Amino acid sequence: MLSVRDAFFNQIFSQVSQGEDIVIITSDLGAPSLDDFRKYYPERYISVGIAEQSLISVATGLSLSGKKVVAYGLNPFPITRAYDQIRSLLAELNVPITLCGLNAGLCSAEAGYTHMPIEDMGMMRMLSNVRMFNPSDTCIAEKLAKEVPTCTYPRYIRFDKGVTETFYNEDNINLHTGFTTYGQPGNLCVVTFGCFISPIRKTISQHFGMENKVQLIDLFGLPVDVEQLVKCLQSARKILTIEENVLAGGIGSYILELLSDYGMSKPVKRLGLQLKNGYYNAFTNREYIRKSQGFTESDIEKVILEMA
The missing domain is CATH 3.40.50.970 (Thiamin diphosphate (ThDP)-binding fold, Pyr/PP domains)
Structure with missing residues (x-):
């Protein structure tokens, strides 16, 4: 692959x-x-x-x-x-x-x-x-x-060297729009990109199917078509953002800025890096950091099920 x-x-x-x-x-x-x-x-x-x-x-x-x-x-x-x-x-x-x-x-x-x-x-x-x-x-x-x-x-x-899947075809991808969606709009909107797409799609498919509960937004390009993204955010009661970045200035910050700019008030949970005790001073890897920060694949699945 x-x-x-x-x-x-x-x-x-x-x-x-x-x-x-x-x-x-x-x-x-x-x-x-x-x-x-x-x-x-x-x-x-x-x-x-x-x-x-x-x-x-x-x-x-x-x-x-x-x-x-x-x-x-x-x-x-x-x-x-x-x-x-x-x-x-x-x-x-x-x-x-x-x-x-x-x-x-x-x-x-x-x-x-x-x-x-x-x-x-x-x-x-x-x-x-x-x-x-x-x-x-x-x-x-x-x-x-x-x-x-x-x-x-x-x-x-x-x-991301760990991303090897193929989910889309060229007809699905509009680089100007900057995002695609998976699942049905409803209770929860999950906004993320890259390496998180595969496990989240799997979670939605296994637990929700075609129910109008969870929609995934694959935010693969910034800036996006803001009007279209705002429509997706407006259709959800709650929002979850997931990223392998420090939270300051990342995807979660971007979504909060949009909500503020467009006068939307919704519960938002952000999963990302919070280095409250400084940087790691021991040998580590992606899996260790995700576990210590609380967003392994099983953590993410649990949060989605709780919020949906």
């Missing part, structure tokens, strides 16, 4: 093979799906070394010269180290670069806090012009890749 990252880069390889003028720039990072690209198109593959600020700067220069550019690095470094370049070049100048970061959220927690991009969502939400995507299946990743040659705005794509 392909990960969302490999589905994306396989599609990029296919497009270049068909004549698209795409260049890939990396900050000392490869991938199995890039092996053939490096072999057959070495002139279109540039490694700047462990230098994420240069990654953004070189990508900007190539984009301004007319190339379609994909910049790829290991999260959180393309965001945290190169935030000034992203702010000044991608956001301010509106340069249409596709910036990709491997390892969303906690999927590389074994490497420690330095390799956990758990604040990037809040950081990127503050920037005008830059859209952020969290592909929750390979179809979304492939569609994002297919739009590289025609994309006119800067994008940041977070890849």
